[in-house]
Amino acid sequence: MNRLQRALDALVERIDTPAPIVLVDVMQGNIDRVQGFADQRNIKVRPHVKTHKCVEIGRRQIEAGAVGITAGNVGEAEVFAAAGFDDIFLAYPIWAAGTKRARIRRLAESARLRVGVDNVAAIEALADAMGDEPERLQVVIEVDCGARRSGAPAEAAGDLALAARKRGLVPVGVFTYPGHGGAGRDVRRRAAQDQEAALTTAVRSLTDVGVTAEVVSAGSTPTLEFSTSSVITEIRPGEYVFGDLNNARLGACTEDQIALFVAGTVVSDWVPDQVILDVGNKALSKEGSPEIGYGGIAGTKAVLSKVNEYHGFLPLPDGEFCPSVGTVVPVVPNHVCPVVLGFEELIVTDSTGTSLQRWPVDARGFLN
Amino acid sequence: MNRLQRALDALVERIDTPAPIVLVDVMQGNIDRVQGFADQRNIKVRPHVKTHKCVEIGRRQIEAGAVGITAGNVGEAEVFAAAGFDDIFLAYPIWAAGTKRARIRRLAESARLRVGVDNVAAIEALADAMGDEPERLQVVIEVDCGARRSGAPAEAAGDLALAARKRGLVPVGVFTYPGHGGAGRDVRRRAAQDQEAALTTAVRSLTDVGVTAEVVSAGSTPTLEFSTSSVITEIRPGEYVFGDLNNARLGACTEDQIALFVAGTVVSDWVPDQVILDVGNKALSKEGSPEIGYGGIAGTKAVLSKVNEYHGFLPLPDGEFCPSVGTVVPVVPNHVCPVVLGFEELIVTDSTGTSLQRWPVDARGFLN
Numbered sequence: 001m002n003r004l005q006r007a008l009d010a011l012v013e014r015i016d017t018p019a020p021i022v023l024v025d026v027m028q029g030n031i032d033r034v035q036g037f038a039d040q041r042n043i044k045v046r047p048h049v050k051t052h053k054c055v056e057i058g059r060r061q062i063e064a065g066a067v068g069i070t071a072g073n074v075g076e077a078e079v080f081a082a083a084g085f086d087d088i089f090l091a092y093p094i095w096a097a098g099t100k101r102a103r104i105r106r107l108a109e110s111a112r113l114r115v116g117v118d119n120v121a122a123i124e125a126l127a128d129a130m131g132d133e134p135e136r137l138q139v140v141i142e143v144d145c146g147a148r149r150s151g152a153p154a155e156a157a158g159d160l161a162l163a164a165r166k167r168g169l170v171p172v173g174v175f176t177y178p179g180h181g182g183a184g185r186d187v188r189r190r191a192a193q194d195q196e197a198a199l200t201t202a203v204r205s206l207t208d209v210g211v212t213a214e215v216v217s218a219g220s221t222p223t224l225e226f227s228t229s230s231v232i233t234e235i236r237p238g239e240y241v242f243g244d245l246n247n248a249r250l251g252a253c254t255e256d257q258i259a260l261f262v263a264g265t266v267v268s269d270w271v272p273d274q275v276i277l278d279v280g281n282k283a284l285s286k287e288g289s290p291e292i293g294y295g296g297i298a299g300t301k302a303v304l305s306k307v308n309e310y311h312g313f314l315p316l317p318d319g320e321f322c323p324s325v326g327t328v329v330p331v332v333p334n335h336v337c338p339v340v341l342g343f344e345e346l347i348v349t350d351s352t353g354t355s356l357q358r359w360p361v362d363a364r365g366f367l368n
Numbered sequence: 369m370n371r372l373q374r375a376l377d378a379l380v381e382r383i384d385t386p387a388p389i390v391l392v393d394v395m396q397g398n399i400d401r402v403q404g405f406a407d408q409r410n411i412k413v414r415p416h417v418k419t420h421k422c423v424e425i426g427r428r429q430i431e432a433g434a435v436g437i438t439a440g441n442v443g444e445a446e447v448f449a450a451a452g453f454d455d456i457f458l459a460y461p462i463w464a465a466g467t468k469r470a471r472i473r474r475l476a477e478s479a480r481l482r483v484g485v486d487n488v489a490a491i492e493a494l495a496d497a498m499g500d501e502p503e504r505l506q507v508v509i510e511v512d513c514g515a516r517r518s519g520a521p522a523e524a525a526g527d528l529a530l531a532a533r534k535r536g537l538v539p540v541g542v543f544t545y546p547g548h549g550g551a552g553r554d555v556r557r558r559a560a561q562d563q564e565a566a567l568t569t570a571v572r573s574l575t576d577v578g579v580t581a582e583v584v585s586a587g588s589t590p591t592l593e594f595s596t597s598s599v600i601t602e603i604r605p606g607e608y609v610f611g612d613l614n615n616a617r618l619g620a621c622t623e624d625q626i627a628l629f630v631a632g633t634v635v636s637d638w639v640p641d642q643v644i645l646d647v648g649n650k651a652l653s654k655e656g657s658p659e660i661g662y663g664g665i666a667g668t669k670a671v672l673s674k675v676n677e678y679h680g681f682l683p684l685p686d687g688e689f690c691p692s693v694g695t696v697v698p699v700v701p702n703h704v705c706p707v708v709l710g711f712e713e714l715i716v717t718d719s720t721g722t723s724l725q726r727w728p729v730d731a732r733g734f735l736n
Contacts, residue, residue, distance in 0.1 A: 016442070016466045016736040050650075050677060072678045073646075074384070092678060093635045095646070095694055098384045118636050121693045142636075149679050150636035150644050179676065267461045268486050268510075268518035276518050278441075278463070282418075282709060283735055286654045308547065309418060309705055310440045310460060311517050325489045326463055337677055341650060342709050344733040364733060365712040367651055368384040 003351045004261050004298040004330035010353025012328045017265040018283040020343050021330070022359075025350045026259035027241060028060065034224065034240050035064045041228050046070050046089055046217070048238030051337045053363035054346060055083040057241060068112075070236040074103050075366025081111045083362065089114040089217070091175055091236060093142055093150045095122055100368075101129035108136040114215070116175060118142040118152045120163045127167035134168030140175050140215055141206070145198035146191060147179030154201035158209035165211065173215030173233070174202040181223040185251050192226030195219070200231050222252040244336035245296055246287075261298060261330040262339060263347075264312065266323045275323060277304070277312040279331045284312070285338035297321070298330040340364060371719040372629050372666035372698040378721025380696045385633040386651040388711050389698070390727075393718045395609060395627035396428065402592065402608050403432045409596050414438050414457055414585065416606030419705045421731035422714060423451040425609060436480075438604045442471050443734025449479045451730065457482040459543055459585070459604060461510055461518045463490055468736075469497035476504040482583070484543060486510040486520045488531045495535035502536030508543050508583055509574070513566035514559060515547030522569035526577035533579065541583030541601070542570040549591040553619050560594030563587070568599050590620040612704035613664055614655075629666060629698040630707060631715075632680065634691045643691060645672070645680040647699050652680070653706035665689070666698040708732060 007023060015021075038045045047061045048070040058069055058080060068087030071077040077088045088111045096104055107113050108130065117123050117139045127134050141160045144151030152160060154174075161171035176198050181191025195218055203213040218227045221239040242260035243253035264279035279295070286307055288294035293303030297314070300321045306313040312331070316322055323329055333339050340346070340361045348357040375391060383389075406413045415429045416438040426437055426448055436455030439445040445456050456479045464472055475481050476498065485491050485507045495502050509528045512519030520528060522542075529539035544566050549559025563586055571581040586595045589607040610628035611621035632647035647663070654675055656662035661671030665682070668689045674681040680699070684690055691697055701707050708714070708729045716725040 013466055016468045016471070017463075018736050092646075093644075095385075095633045095635050097633065097694065097696075098381055100384045103384070118638065119693055122635070125694065144638060148639045148642075149676065149681065150638070152638055265463045265465065267463050267490070270486065270512060270518070270520055271516045274516075276461075278460075278736075281653065282706060285649065285706075308517065313517065325487055326465065326493065328465075338650060338653075342733065342735045361733075365710065365729075367710045368386050368646075 002299045007349055007351055007353035008263055008328055008330050011347070011349055011356065014356055015263060015347055017263045017328060018279045019263045019347050020339055021261055021263050022346045022348045023259050023351050024348050026257065030240055030243065030257055030259060031061055031064045034237060035066065038235060039065060043228070043232055044234035046234050046236050047241065048072065048236050049076055049080060049363065051238040051241055053340050053361050054359050055080065055362045056359045058085060067234065073368055074100055074107065075368055076363045077107055078103065079363040079366055081107055086111045089140065091116050091217070093118045093122055094126070096125040096129035104129050105131065112138070114138040114140050114172065116140055116142045117160060117164065118150050120160065123160065123164050123167060123169065127169055130169070135170055138170045138172045139164045140173050140217065141171065141202065143174055143176050143198050143202045145176040145178055146194040147177055149177065149179055151176055154198040155205055157202035158205035158211065161206050161211040162209050171211050173213040173217065174199060174206065175215070175217035177219040178223045179220070181220065183250065188222050188250065188252065189226050192223040195223060195227065196229040196231060203231060221247055222250050239336055242336045245332050245334045258332055260336055260339065261332050263328055264331045266325050266327045266329070269325050273316050275314050275316060277314055277329070277331065278310060279312040280310045281307040282309050282342050283339065284331065284333050285335065287333065287335040287338065292334065295331045295333050298332050304331070370667045375717055375719055375721035376631055376696055376698050379715070379717055379724065382724055383631060383715055385631045385696060386647045387631045387715050388707055389629055389631050390714045390716045391627045391719050392716050394625065398608050398611065398625055398627060399429055399432045402605060403434065406603060407433060411596070411600055412602035414602050414604050415609065416440065416604050417444055417448060417731065419606035419609055421708050421729050422727050423448065423730045424727045426453060435602065441736055442468055442475065443736055444731045445475055446471065447731040447734055449475055454479045457508065457585070459484050461486045461490055462494070464493040464497035472497050473499065480506070482506040482508050482540065484508055484510045485528060485532065486518050488528065491528065491532050491535060491537065495537055503538055506538045506540045507532045508541050508585065509539065509570065511542055511544050511566050511570045513544040513546055514562040515545055517545065517547055519544055522566040523573055525570035526573035526579065529574050529579040530577050539579050541581040541585065542567060542574065543583070543585035545587040546591045549588065551618065556590050556618060556620065557594045560591040563591060563595065564597040564599060571599060589615055590618050607704055610704045613700050613702045626700055628704055628707065629700050631696055632699045634693050634695045634697070637693050641684050643682050643684060645682055645697070645699065646678060647680040648678045649675040650677050650710050651707065652699070652701050653703065655701065655703040655706065660702065663699045663701050666700050
């Protein structure tokens, strides 16, 4: 990961820290590689924009061949719809209430909108929200495959599709999220098998009641390489675009594929064998544990042992890497998705650090 | 904390979830109480705006009697300076490099700016940044009192003040942060004693070299009630304005003083004895542990056992509290400061839930 430090050294006078830096060549490689992987297997890619919340990156994913985008909430969907994205899957069991009713109706007018559902009450609320045009809203039935989060039992998918159809909504398929696949290769493979089994059952459940599953949608970056079953029509990876230390630990990306890091400056060094960085939990989120740390310095074994809001604690026990006050270092997040929340813009460069663009984090702050 | 649920029930048709809700009467009570506590002891209040990042709340703190504000980074200071705040203490060991040099110079032109320093290299960099007007920048020497984060040994304060004066900067005092006081009442009291000892030593160190410590500045909300030594001239609490579960557990606020919660909706309930809320770690940050959970439901014993990005896992083992899909509940954060990062605006109401204002989170996204 020394390319991170090289890019940073070239940028350092033109930026302020903390700042999220994106290596656009590495990112484009990630976009193209996953698209190629899916193209070879005749699977569509519908990237989850929660990871970047950035219109320009979404455009690049579409240009590479993605069929549309996945959003995690109505606010994200609105920002991307306003930017011209016209095929949006809100892969979340949205509850249509409050002012969200009108927001969903407006979204369904400006884009082909698909929304996740996993229960009859939510279907009724969505149909009520759509007023006299329920047919403008496609619904995708969420089923659980082992994450024990949201999602109906796969066998219930058909009944939910019928309930949607009865209210005039258009059931188009099923989706699931193998959230229990966040571990090593064997666990990821088994989670992908669970995913395939649940989706297969759910498709059969739809077929049994006369609904065609046009969409059979699978997560996630860690399970991506095993999500190749012929039952699956699309994948919804998010983190693959940037990668992070969690995915590298799982074997779901290599360290050279990590495309985002947070530039941080050493601001204090009074405690022996420790320096303080200006990268805290408002930049990185508190993702990690005392065991694995809260983010690592690229090209070294050093990891943050603790993060306060604006302070990162970096122990340097072995004496090999001793950055002095004022040194700027690349901090690689454990989990990349929360990083974009804290910043106005991404600093976009390449592995040489010569180019510099600033891309807004367009959907930051639109959390409902 | 049932007032949280009452306010929420009255608001629910006018908002979308997840959303941060502020009870303005409770918040104003917190502002006035801490100001009164400090006034009685002849100590100035300089609230830390990191907790709210909201100009309107900063104004209320000033109106109540605060002498100025504390900021955690240059970006926060800029947003408040642009809104007319003219007395700003950047209580952080800022490293003046990159475009931050010019930003600090501009800030020092628009407000009385004080900046933290804990080492000579940072002093040199700040003086270089100020060009031919170093006297416009006041510096406050940061000393450590046991948090082992940033801050010089208290005995070194005098030498740092002289180094600043030599370069034309204006040393005006000392500050510290008793970050090791985040535990029960006895620990908080002992941390405050450490704080007093370090500040006393640091003041003596300044006096010994002929520098008057006009400013002797202490943290924090948990140690506030013990920060009453005559050596202290000002306190910099942040969290007191909203309170949170961490402070309630420490005894540093009561549950009735909690003024901010995140409204969340039950979106799925398929897993036995569990529901899923639309409040995840992008709303709450991942603050907590499996033992204490990641946020609690006001007025109940239920706590989130896990947070994904857009999903909060809420176990309901005892069967007393069983909210159905679509129910909106008040989630009280463990640590309130990261909550404002994710949202465009605070929904501001009172304990009756009848009023509704939207205050922008002005300094959100200005993290460097």
